[in-house]
Amino acid sequence: MKIETEVQLANMTTFKIGGKASYFALVKNIDELKEVILFAKEKSIPWAVLGGGSNILVSDDGFAGLVIKIEIKGLGFREEGSVVKIAVGAGENWDDLVAMCISRNLYGLENLSGIPGTVGATPVQNIGAYGVEVKDVIESVEVLNTESLETEIILQAKCNFEYRDSIFKKSEGKKYIITRVNFILSQKGIVHIDYKDIKNYFEIKKIAPTLSEVREAVLEIRKGKFPDLKVFGTAGSFFKNPIIKNTEYQSLLLKYPQMPSYKIDENFVKIPLAWVLDNVCNVKGVKNGNVGQYEKQALVLVNFGGASAAEVKKHAEEIVLCVKEKTGIVIELEVQYL
Structure with a gap:
């Protein structure tokens, strides 16, 4: 395994922005991962993990430390009654996994079709789309503890999954590097088509969808909302949808009576931020130099070409x-800064 120096990071991210990493290593197994962590410790430099680079904005100055690109591969399927357990290397492509599971008629991942990135990043962010979150199908997450250099298995209940959040984004989880994710999928499930966009799609088609048809619908809907990564630099949704108290929401309705919401529980609601950006801030499609909001989805920030991280x-x-x-409302970033 080779540790490179002064490696440009921009083209390793979907934003196509960023400077150089002082050191860079591509790791394909746990032994190599241990080796590069020891290297960083010996040099007393920070380290950062890079998967598919689809949810990250790299600084124009780059990263003064070691960037570790995870390419740990591997897929293992095991039937247990009506479910199938799948052990997946953190470096596997996420959407390839989704497509493979659907081809095997396994339920659970179809609504998460088309999300760019690697498998190892999915529990970090607790990725979600169209009414489904990845936490619902995760059994456990295998990690390397960078303090002890021992491997550990963290059960789903200990991952502290929340909306676009997990233990791996918090201070107590920063010592972990994900090496494998273990999923449980059903061989006899039902498709989730209650989310507005998907529901409307199939009401127009007037069909009872199969797994593959749900995937096709999700991919088509995403194509209409998100820019082509081959054309524009972007990390998808830049902000989280805010969750606020129901009392705050009722007050906002007095000023913005059309503001939609999704009930979380008796006390909290989730506000679709795209509606706020489009109808309150009026920024949908607004361009500011080389940066702006995507014309079809206000949540998405776009690098129209030549943008800097500072911009x-x-x-x-x-x-x-x-x-x-x-x-x-104080909104939070979904994209992570490096």
Whole structure:
């Protein structure tokens, strides 16, 4: 295994932005991962993990430390009654896994079709789309503890999954590097088509969808909302949908009576931020230099070509400020800064 120096990171991310890593290593197994962590410790430099680079914005100055690109592969299927357990290397492509599971008629991942990135990143972010979150099909996550250099298995209940969040994003989980994710999928399931966009899609088609048809629908819907990564630089949805108290929401309805929401429980609701950006801040399709909001989805920030990380951050700060000034809601980033 080779540890490279002064490696450009921009083309390893979907944003196509960023400077160089002082050190860079591509790891294909746990032994190599241990080796590069020891290297970082010996040099007293920080390290950062890179998967598919689809949810990250790299600084224009790059990263003054070691960037570890995870390419640990491997797939294992095991039937247990009506379910199939799947052990998947963190470096496997996420959407390839989804397609493979659907081809085997396994239920659970179909609504998560088309999300870019690697398998190892999915529990970190607790990725979700169209009414489904990956936490619902994860049995456990295998990690390397970078403090002890021992491998551990973290059960689903210990991953502290929340909306776009997990233990792996919190301080206590920063010592872990995900090496494998273990899923449980059903051989006899039902498709989840209650989410508005999917429901409308099949009401127009007037069919009872199969697994593959749900995947096709999700891919088509995403194509209409998200830019082509071959054309534009982007990390998809840049912000989280805010979750606020129901009492706050009722107050906002007095000013914005059309503001939609999704009930979380008796006390909290989730606000679709795209509606706020489109109808309150009026930024859908707005371009600010080389950066802007995608014309078909206000949640998506786009690098139209030649944008810097500083430009993206400045534009994002303006969005955050607008939402706070007009609604009182403090929104959080979904994209991670490196």
